Amino acid sequence: xxxxxxxxxxxxxxxxxxxxxxxxxxxxxxxxxxxxxxxxxxxxxxxxxxxxxxxxxxxxxxxxxxxxxxxxxxxxxxxxxxxxxxxxxxxxxxxxxxxxxxxxxxxxxxxxxxxxxxxxxxxxxxxxxxxxxxxxxxxxxxxxxxxxxxxxxxxxxxxxxxxxxxxxxxxx
Amino acid sequence: xxxxxxxxxxxxxxxxxxxxxxxxxxxxxxxxxxxxxxxxxxxxxxxxxxxxxxxxxxxxxxxxxxxxxxxxxxxxxxxxxxxxxxxxxxxxxxxxxxxxxxxxxxxxxxxxxxxxxxxxxxxxxxxxxxxxxxxxxxxxxxxxxxxxxxxxxxxxxxxxxxxxxxxxxxxxxxxxxxxxxxxxxxxxxxxxxxxxxxxxxxxxxxxxxxxxxxxxxxxxxxxxxxxxxxxxxxxxxxxxxx
Numbered sequence: 001x002x003x004x005x006x007x008x009x010x011x012x013x014x015x016x017x018x019x020x021x022x023x024x025x026x027x028x029x030x031x032x033x034x035x036x037x038x039x040x041x042x043x044x045x046x047x048x049x050x051x052x053x054x055x056x057x058x059x060x061x062x063x064x065x066x067x068x069x070x071x072x073x074x075x076x077x078x079x080x081x082x083x084x085x086x087x088x089x090x091x092x093x094x095x096x097x098x099x100x101x102x103x104x105x106x107x108x109x110x111x112x113x114x115x116x117x118x119x120x121x122x123x124x125x126x127x128x129x130x131x132x133x134x135x136x137x138x139x140x141x142x143x144x145x146x147x148x149x150x151x152x153x154x155x156x157x158x159x160x161x162x163x164x165x166x167x168x169x170x171x172x
Numbered sequence: 173x174x175x176x177x178x179x180x181x182x183x184x185x186x187x188x189x190x191x192x193x194x195x196x197x198x199x200x201x202x203x204x205x206x207x208x209x210x211x212x213x214x215x216x217x218x219x220x221x222x223x224x225x226x227x228x229x230x231x232x233x234x235x236x237x238x239x240x241x242x243x244x245x246x247x248x249x250x251x252x253x254x255x256x257x258x259x260x261x262x263x264x265x266x267x268x269x270x271x272x273x274x275x276x277x278x279x280x281x282x283x284x285x286x287x288x289x290x291x292x293x294x295x296x297x298x299x300x301x302x303x304x305x306x307x308x309x310x311x312x313x314x315x316x317x318x319x320x321x322x323x324x325x326x327x328x329x330x331x332x333x334x335x336x337x338x339x340x341x342x343x344x345x346x347x348x349x350x351x352x353x354x355x356x357x358x359x360x361x362x363x364x365x366x367x368x369x370x371x372x373x374x375x376x377x378x379x380x381x382x383x384x385x386x387x388x389x390x391x392x393x394x395x396x397x398x399x400x401x402x403x404x405x406x407x408x409x410x411x412x413x414x
Contacts, residue, residue: 110394117387118397124380129402132357144405148377155376159214162389 001042002051006069006077009052013068016040027139043067051076094154098161109165117158124151174241176337176368177203177226182235183391184221195221197391198235203337203370208363210379211372213388219372220341222388226370227260227339228252240336257285261330263371265342267322269314269329275321276301276310279328286333300328304358320351327358331367338362340371344378356381 008014008022016039023034046052051073054065069077094116102109127144130136136144179201186193196218203209211219224230226237228244237245240259244252261282262268269278276297283293301307304324314322323343330338343359344352352375360381363369371378379385380399387395 114395114397117395118399121376121380121385121397122399122403124376125399126402126405128356128377128380130405131353132360152376163214166389 002046003077003080005042005046006051006073006080009067009069009073010077013066015064015066016043017064019043019067046073110162113158113162113165117155120151120154120158124148124155127151173204175202175238176205176207176240177201177370178236178238179222179226180236180238182222182225182237183233184218184225184230185233194391196225196232199388199391199393201226201386201393203368205336205368206363206366207384208359208369208382209371209384209386210382211370211386211388212374212376212379213394215374217388218391219388223339223341223370223372227262228256257282258333259336261333261335261338263323263326263330263338263340263343265345267314267319267326267346269322269325271314273314274310275306275312275314275317275325278314278325279332282329282332296332297328300331301325304328305354318351319347320354323347323351323355324358327355327362331362337368337370340369340373342373342375343371344373344375352377 004023005019008019014022017036020034020036020039043052043054047054047067049072050070052067053070054067057064057066094112098109098112101107101112127148130144131141131148179199182196182199182201183194184196186195199218199222201222211222213219221230225232225245228237228239228247232245235245236243239255242255244255247255269275270281273281276294279297279300280290280293283296284290288296298307298310301310301324304327306321306324306328309317309321309325312321314325317325323346327343330340340359344355347355356378359369359371359378363383369382371382373379383399385397385399386393387397
């Protein structure tokens with residue numbers, strides 16, 4: 001969340017509630033409802049770290065603070081923009097569970113694969129319903145398309161795991 | 173209730189010069205009226221063989237196939253052809269439209285084959301094609317149509333006789349993702365109108381649209397999943413506000 005705040009403050013200083021509004025506009029339902037407390041605690045931490053500075057606006061009876069980027073904030077934003085997000089996704093919750101549970105003999109491997117396949121298929125159905133329904137806006141739709149591709153990859157991976165399992169059983 | 177389509181201990185063995193290949197090793201399967209079922213599995217798992225046996229396009233080595241309460245695996249070719257025309261619609265990966273006929277004539281064909289009048293066939297085809305969003309393509313030759321449009325024509329043809337069941341072999345297999353999505357939407361709509369569907373597919377998106385997904389492996393059913401109506405999707409964001 002922090003770098004998003006920094007990026008939103010890059011072109012102009014803003015009030016906390018403006019940041020909240022911008023994020024909600026951009027990401028729609030992709031964001032869970034953000035309460036004001038979360039926004040201000042994030043801003044407080046950014047300010048503590050010297051990345052933003054908040055000023056009370058004169059004549060504003062609501063005594064809201066207007067936030068702007070510091071030089072350190074600008075530098076942090078630049079390095080965030082320049083660094084690509086990590087490519088390889090080696091961390092996978094299902095796979096860690098699978099390895100540990102199977103190694104300890106706590107469940108049949110096929111049962112784990114089947115349950116996971118069900119979940120992925122059901123999730124794919126859920127996401128396709130979002131796309132068929134429309135009305136989420138182009139940004140949310142692109143995000144859903146990305147999630148769909150990951151699910152398809154997940155299903156292919158389950159097939160591969162199942163296949164290796166079968167080969168392992170034959171050669172054992 | 174009688175299932176629309178049923179397989180009982182269905183097996184198929186191919187004899188390839190001494191070496192026996194067990195394509196299917198005992199499949200039990202029952203499709204109820206109005207169900208949308210997808211069959212998935214890796215290539216070589218027997219899913220296409222199964223579809224051919226269920227469609228009466230091939231004969232099992234052992235076991236039985238029942239269509240609408242009638243055992244069909246021992247019928248003659250003529251009887252099978254007659255039964256297929258009245259009770260089964262087909263959608264294939266490569267559309268299989270008659271290239272010398274117009275789109276509308278392709279859709280009229282199954283109607284004429286069961287003895288409907290030419291005018292009535294024309295009217296039904298026209299209505300169906302409009303429903304599937306290809307009302308303006310009636311006079312086009314298949315070769316003039318995009319893949320997605322050809323598959324819609326094929327779907328209209330499959331639905332023309334209001335068949336008991338539509339069987340599909342990789343119906344989105346030869347389409348780009350946009351056309352695949354459109355065909356899938358139409359298949360879903362057909363199911364919503366009560367059409368029974370059985371599709372063989374390796375497209376996870378097609379499988380996810382089905383009510384039941386049957387996974388085949390090495391000629392056996394390895395898993396069956398009943399899918400629930402789509403759940404509301406929560407869009408989690410980072411969540412980490414620190």
